[in-house]
Amino acid sequence: SAVISQKPSRDICQRGTSLTIQCQVDSQVTMMFWYRQQPGQSLTLIATANQGSEATYESGFVIDKFPISRPNLTFSTLTVSNMSPEDSSIYLCSGDEGYTFGSGTRLTVV
Amino acid sequence: QKEVEQNSGPLSVPEGAIASLNCTYSDRGSQSFFWYRQYSGKSPELIMSIYSNGDKEDGRFTAQLNKASQYVSLLIRDSQPSDSATYLCAVIVGGGGADGLTFGKGTHLIIQP
Numbered sequence: 001s002a003v004i005s006q007k008p009s010r011d012i013c014q015r016g017t018s019l020t021i022q023c024q025v026d027s028q029v030t031m032m033f034w035y036r037q038q039p040g041q042s043l044t045l046i047a048t049a050n051q052g053s054e055a056t057y058e059s060g061f062v063i064d065k066f067p068i069s070r071p072n073l074t075f076s077t078l079t080v081s082n083m084s085p086e087d088s089s090i091y092l093c094s095g096d097e098g099y100t101f102g103s104g105t106r107l108t109v110v
Numbered sequence: 111q112k113e114v115e116q117n118s119g120p121l122s123v124p125e126g127a128i129a130s131l132n133c134t135y136s137d138r139g140s141q142s143f144f145w146y147r148q149y150s151g152k153s154p155e156l157i158m159s160i161y162s163n164g165d166k167e168d169g170r171f172t173a174q175l176n177k178a179s180q181y182v183s184l185l186i187r188d189s190q191p192s193d194s195a196t197y198l199c200a201v202i203v204g205g206g207g208a209d210g211l212t213f214g215k216g217t218h219l220i221i222q223p
Contacts, residue, residue, distance in 0.1 A: 001156065031209075031210075032210070033210040035210075035211075041215075042198060042213045042214060042215045042216050043154065043198070043200075043211070043213045044213070045210040045211065045212065048209070048210050055154075059208075077137065090153070092153055092154075094210075094211075098156065099144055099156060099200075099211060100156050101146075101153045101154050101155075101156075102153065103153050104153040
């Protein structure tokens, strides 16, 4: 299964600012997925990223809030824009090889 | 509506016994099923995936899939206190291509020494 690395592992951000999370996979994958895990909740799929095309967003998530880049087959970024305390969550990425997760990004918005 | 249902628990099992975790899903076209273990403060760890009806064994873990009844289960044999965690069931809804996972809310498992 693919090994997933995310940066940063955690951050504390001011409301109204943006944070870009990086996801690196150790092998080429067709699709990369971004998830959010709010405190005490399960994982929710934010969007699916395919190289060379716009990401596909799930209901309740929009590109203006969560822009995603997928420049190649091993890398993707998720930006959390104009953050509010409600964005405080763990953000996780995964690929379609093995569907494993890295350690995630723990975001706190103050 | 994509739905994956799990009993949130807590499910308490004595050490050495078999822990049985269940999951049902609503989309009959679902083809791929995953079980994850998540310790508090950690990211989910893949236990196993299952795609065909029947049983799949990996060490102390057995996943069981019944597509006709739309349920998937995870059995943990010889349960250990270190198995105490939240277990997440996830499904790729629908039958086509590479899609993201729909997760259940998770079952909190407690193994009592």
